[in-house]
Amino acid sequence: MNEHVTRDVAEFIDGLGFILTVDGTRPLHELTASVTSVCARAEYDGGRSVVVLRLRSAPPDRSWPGRVRIGEVNRWERAVRRVERLAAVTVAAPEGVCGGPALDLLLATDFRVASPDFRLLLPVNDEHFWPGMAVHRLVDQLGVAQARRLVLWGHEITADQAVALGLVNEIGHDLEEALHAAVVMLGRLSGAEVAVRRRLILEASATPYEEAIGTHLAACDRELRRLDRDEESATWS
Template identity: 50%
Template sequence: MSSSDLAQAPAAPDTVLDIDSTRPLCPLLVADVTALCDRMEDAGGASSAVIRLHGTGPAENWPGDVGIDVVSRWERALRRLEQGRFAKIVTVEGVCSGPALDVLLTADHRIGAPGARIAVPVNNGGVWAGMAVHRLTHQLGGLVARRLVLFGAELSARRALSLGLLDQTAKDPAAVAARLAERFARLDAAELAIRRQLVSEAGVTAFEEALGKHLAACDRTLRRTRDEFAGARGNA
């Protein structure tokens, strides 16, 4: 997606955000992600955000000339986005790298165009050591992440799909994202966040330790179901 395409596009709704891979890290970028989280939280209840990731090439200068204070604020904004009580759907067109890669790794569902590429470039003698390294390792496992993090790589959409960095490819990612956003918005926001947490903790939590949290989640569902049945009988 070119800059001219974005300029001609209609104004994005409050649940949509654009991230360009070539954009340097700066306070405005942090503010954009924070503002999306604010809007989604203010909306209340179940909701879905669509984040459009695009770029013309790898983020060869990421994060740019920036202080560690801005890096810290960026990582906190990403964590807030990742844990937000709303579904996050990303679309990838062109090259996903730098800030776009950081955001991709926080998403719940990832849709790539057939020609999309995901780039982990080597800058200033090594791959940037931000929390993307942690997320790549957690999501892909140490063996796959090691090759990406130590030496960098550029992955085709097909390869990213096989590794799980993408969930699907589509000729029209925006249309697919819109349909999914409508469906995901019907999910209970609190329950979505709980299930995301259960999945995230499963790889590092012993079965016996995790059992209590899973039973508590099941109990909440059963209680809600009983309340709904009771309400339906009362209205009959």
Template identity: 45%
Template sequence: MKTTPTAEAQPRHEDLTLRIDGRQPLSAEVVAAVGSVCDSAEDRAGQARIIVQVSGVPRTSWANELTVSLVSKWERALRRLERLPATTIAVADGDCGGLALDVLLATDYRIATGSVRLVVPVESGATWPGMALYRLAGYGANAAAIRRAVLYGTPVEAADALALQLVDELTDEVPRALSLAAERAGAVSGTELAIRRQLMFDASVTSFEDALGVHLAACDRALRRATTEVDA
């Protein structure tokens, strides 16, 4: 039975939930689900976290009806999720591949159960060359577990995923882990979170001289905000 991806809207003060089933093929519906949760997060100006629940791996011949246009829309939706002015916290369980792996790697904080395995799907005798490969390589293209996953589709086991920082923690107490992650994420939100995330992304590909002006602008913004809060 097909599982439809969902984006659940709660009241403004509550978290948003996005559920992604990696067993399902990419579709316009799943792109729309990611877009919907992004819309809701932006409407709340970063005042709600997004809890992303992922599991499952693609079935055989899952890419038969894909088009480059649809894949492009999916990658843009993931990039939007990755840049939101809101904290994104993923919970991964069991084997996670395809859509589930794509979304997991685009989140800020990743909680995984001990049964998790990260799987790059294989289609027509080769691993799927989507942007999950790009994100995996960012964590260490020379790491053996990542190299085997990218080249051969060998699952990244839970212990390796933790050691390579593909996930932030392994736990059998997901509700407690979610609560603690939410506490950690409470200090920074909204546009300021998005700015710091982008500064972090850019650091590995930007020289010190090129980065300095952007960081100074962010510092100036922070000082202005601090002055405003004191005056208030």
């Protein structure tokens, strides 16, 4: 793999996965390149390793993404979508104020461990709300009523509230230890299996039953075939 693909990505503790620290104050094109790098590394690895995103504080003034062109926004949204569709299990570790790029990535990951000082704040520019795909994901994950509270009125969400809402899985009072435990637990899962489960979840709210059943039956068939292979292997062993 080319060196430029891996320069922003470090190996996680004990070689259990890859870790990328996302600094929300960096320019949009740099953030896009970093996220693309970790996705490329995970894809090169075949989805066998856990991808950890350390999400550092958003800009203190909540502005996002700054004065950029729509093409840059499109490339960023594609990078976040790539995270959402990785075969690898993804873990987010947001610290401090979570908004802008940190919020986008948080909502695209599978498992979320927040620091005790976590606060979710939606991004604004000159008091105008930024209408990115975080809105879409918030509605999908929280429902219209809770998303309305955040999007229309700009309410802040604390770590405890985020856990209660299901936006965060747990609070890591010792974030390093909590991350390590999460990666060990999630690393046992097959990347391909996680990708199938995630796809079924993401498509469920927007796909009619008649269209969804084919995908679910295909997933059931793969699982039945796996069980048959395991039983056959046990018989011959």
